Amino acid sequence: MKKLLMLTFLFLLSGCNLRTLDPVSETASDQAFLIKLGFWIMMVVVGVVTILFVAFTLKYRETDKNRYDIPKHEEGNRTLEIIWTVLPIILLVCLAIPTVIITYQASNISANPEETVHVNVTGEQFKWTFEYENGKKTHEKLVLPVNRDVIFHLKSKDVIHSFWVPRLAGKKDVIPGTVNKLEVVPNKTGTYQGKCAEFCGILHADMRFTTEVVSQQDFEEWLSSKKK
Ligand SMILES: [Cu+2]
CATH class of the missing domain: 2.60.40.420 (Cupredoxins -  blue copper proteins)
Structure with a gap:
């Protein structure tokens, strides 16, 4: 099944000659780097969220034992709140710094009239x-x-x-x-x-x-x- 799916994709993509992740200039290499960086940061987020989602669904699922339990009322949790505020900021900074640097480099026209x-x-x-x-x-x-x-x-x-x-x-x-x-x-x-x-x-x-x-x-x- 997996092979069939792969072959189908291969067939569908074979007509596609516009490859973004196969750069032949420094500008395109930098941009491909940004795409990959963004992709992997996103994959980390997706991974963590998926693991937590599955873990919590299993841990707090309804069973015969807890069916009529009333959950404990929580008034907030400072540690958790700091973690889920600071972590996204760190991820965004990791994404923002190279993005700003590369964007400015790419729009910097360094015309050398003799050679350009x-x-x-x-x-x-x-x-x-x-x-x-x-x-x-x-x-x-x-x-x-x-x-x-x-x-x-x-x-x-x-x-x-x-x-x-x-x-x-x-x-x-x-x-x-x-x-x-x-x-x-x-x-x-x-x-x-x-x-x-x-x-x-x-x-x-x-x-x-x-x-x-x-x-x-x-x-x-x-x-x-x-x-x-
Ligand atoms: Cu046009």
Whole structure:
């Protein structure tokens, strides 16, 4: 039964190429760390609550002996109250500190004009346009050099879209009238899926693209080639 369930999930997920927990940039690694940290803190809470729930259900269940007992009236318990106030605070602090640090790091655009690759990303119903500094434009394919700072300048022509290449970084909204920036340093060559992650109309699901991370040399060659 377990195997069947696993196979079913495997089958259902096999069409899913948007892997968040398989990062290929530091930004995505940091974000995956936050997801895992939050998940495990939550699992500890779920575990403790489940154990207490089962233990109390068994311990205080109705039996023939205690059926007509009247429970003792408790006026509060300072020790317990302090424990269940302080523990969640500690857990939230453990979650908050790395979250704040990583969020600020991720939004810190450290533009080094010499080395940074700037890409203008325009979202519109229902396609993406990627424009490089030399004027080269593409639609379905985003090509990036490995181990180099890339800054996306995100603009929208119509409604709100969301630029998402899960293995490179979390979602970033693409909002009309403003330019949002997203910085990543891809650290592994390969082809990664990207898509619009904000429902933007009837063909929203078609706003997919592939991101090819290639070597510096291949990138320069591709960038200077005339073919689109
Ligand atoms: Cu969209």
